[in-house]
Amino acid sequence: MIQIEKTLVSDELLEAHFTCDLNACKGGCCVQGEAGAPLEEDELAILDEIYPKVKEFLRPEGINAISKQGAFVKGSDGEWETPLVNNKECAYVIFDPGGVAKCGIEKAFQEEKISWQKPISCHLYPVRVKEYTELIAVNYHKWHLCNAACDLGQKLKTPLYKFVKDALIRKFGEAWYQDLEEAAKS
Template sequence: MFQIGKTIVSEEIIENDFVCNLSACKGACCVDGEYGAPLEDYETEILVNVFEAVKPYLRPEGVDAIMEQGAFVKGEDGEWETPLVNKSECAYVIFSEKGVAKCGLEAAYNDGATTWKKPVSCHLYPIRTREYSEFTAVNYHKWEICDPACSLGEELKVPVYKFVKDALIKKFGKAWYSELETVAAENSKS
């Protein structure tokens, strides 16, 4: 672990490789699991505000889940998250013609229907953050469904922190990311 500003960062994000391999996993992270995508407090209001613009992109069962549960829900841990369909898949998930799970929020963004891409937790994955009173923990989340992404990352030699560079900058800023690059460069020398 190392510290950058008010964050405590796991060395795993510079030591492990990762590149999403949707052809192998089919977007399983959007449909597997028991919890929705974690949300920042400010993102809950955004989800409410973009719903009408995003609604045409979503599957009927996703729209139904959002109408029934709300644009966001409080998870078992007391934190905000996206609602689920069938207690498994994110309500905002859509599927390509080849059956690959994708984000309906991102599809709306890509078409210019909204100016917000998706929750930062989704953009950051496989990094998970957790807020504490004195610091934010920045950790690598290992999940077996992402084994193909780890293999592809290793093959392409792309560390986790480089794969999610834009999301880390969005979350923590350019200066923070620059310091992370310095730590990674020092780590690779030793």
């Protein structure tokens, strides 16, 4: 573990290699699992605010799920998360012509309809952040769905922390990330 400011960073972020391989996994992290994407408290108001602009990018199934459940829900663990369509994919999921799951929120962002990219938990994945009273744990979430991403990351020699660089900077700031890079060198 490495401590940077009030975070404890798993050594795996520096040691593991990772590059998403959407051709292999088809965006399975947005479709499979037991819950929606984790949301931070300040993201709830953002989702409510942007939903009218994001709605045009969503599938009817997603729109229906959001109209019934809301733009966000409280999960069985008591934490906020995105709603699901029939207890499967995230309600904000869209599919490209090749059947790859993508994010409708991010599509609206890319088309400059909104200025918020997507929930930070999605941007950071496969890195997961857990806030405790005094510290924030920053860990690598291993999932069999990402085996191809590990293989591709190894082939391309892309450390996990570099793969999620933009998301880590978004979450913790540029200075924090520079400290992480320094730790990786030692």
